[in-house]
Amino acid sequence: MAELEPAQVAAFVAALEPTLHDAYARCAELPSALAALVEAAQVTDIPRFLRDVAIRVDPDAAPETALRTIRAADLALATACARAEPDALARFDREMASQIDIALARFRDVSITRDELAQAIRERLFVASGDNPPRIASYLGRGDLQAWVRMVIVRYLLDLSRADAARPDRPGTDDALADLATRGDDPELAFLKDKYRTEFRVAFSAVLAQLPARDRNILRHRYLDGLEVAEVASIYGMHRVSMSRTLGRIRDEMLAGIRRELLRRLGVDAAELDSIMTLIASQLDVSLSGLLTSAR
Numbered sequence: 001m002a003e004l005e006p007a008q009v010a011a012f013v014a015a016l017e018p019t020l021h022d023a024y025a026r027c028a029e030l031p032s033a034l035a036a037l038v039e040a041a042q043v044t045d046i047p048r049f050l051r052d053v054a055i056r057v058d059p060d061a062a063p064e065t066a067l068r069t070i071r072a073a074d075l076a077l078a079t080a081c082a083r084a085e086p087d088a089l090a091r092f093d094r095e096m097a098s099q100i101d102i103a104l105a106r107f108r109d110v111s112i113t114r115d116e117l118a119q120a121i122r123e124r125l126f127v128a129s130g131d132n133p134p135r136i137a138s139y140l141g142r143g144d145l146q147a148w149v150r151m152v153i154v155r156y157l158l159d160l161s162r163a164d165a166a167r168p169d170r171p172g173t174d175d176a177l178a179d180l181a182t183r184g185d186d187p188e189l190a191f192l193k194d195k196y197r198t199e200f201r202v203a204f205s206a207v208l209a210q211l212p213a214r215d216r217n218i219l220r221h222r223y224l225d226g227l228e229v230a231e232v233a234s235i236y237g238m239h240r241v242s243m244s245r246t247l248g249r250i251r252d253e254m255l256a257g258i259r260r261e262l263l264r265r266l267g268v269d270a271a272e273l274d275s276i277m278t279l280i281a282s283q284l285d286v287s288l289s290g291l292l293t294s295a296r
Helices: 006-015 018-025 029-043 047-053 062-066 072-082 086-107 114-126 145-163 176-179 187-210 213-224 229-235 241-264 270-295
Strands: none
Touching: 006 018, 006 029, 006 047, 018 062, 029 047, 029 062, 029 072, 029 176, 047 072, 072 086, 072 114, 072 145, 086 114, 114 145, 145 229, 187 241, 213 229, 213 241, 229 241
């Protein structure tokens, strides 16, 4: 691995947000970390690539951690596409083509052909809008580029399905998550939900509204947009295992909140409520996933 020139390292630090200058200037591993990124990216214009990295590092992470999370090859490809470099655009088409097939497999009823979808995604990602740069320029390089592109495609198909009424009941709001959580074919759960439907929905909606916006968005990505855990993780620059734990934490917090709300509203004894909550807990993920099954 070739070493970077001191001037290149200094230029990288200068391109950072001013609040980050001191931390990166004191980082002993900075030259070797940057050299590793350059080698992984296989770029010829090193100063430009380092500027691209500098404006995308996670400002809340330590320098060593922030640089380790950068996916250098993906970032180099994305930024080259943002500059409309022909070779990069051709490589993008080759490497990302499979994501179109994966997304289309989930949306069999949309009124669009594969070629039409590919062209629409090219326009969405690579065409600037007014003073705004192409959307591909917003890729931060902290997660898998293929998963990021798949998210863009899924969102486009969701918009399309709503627009052409191919799937008019596709939800996208907090109310939709509440609707989703009160569905299900389990007979015992259906009986309880019939008996306590209003209370359950109110409790679910109240707890959902109390979640931080980030947690609600994670639920929407996972259960409404139909993204896999790894895909949601890539949106937030997290490892799949960390996102799985985050989803588990959100689930546990919701169950605890629903229990408090139902205990307050129903006036049942703790034993009966615990029986209700045991069944709800066992079926909550299935209920939320019901939309994904109906979408296929």
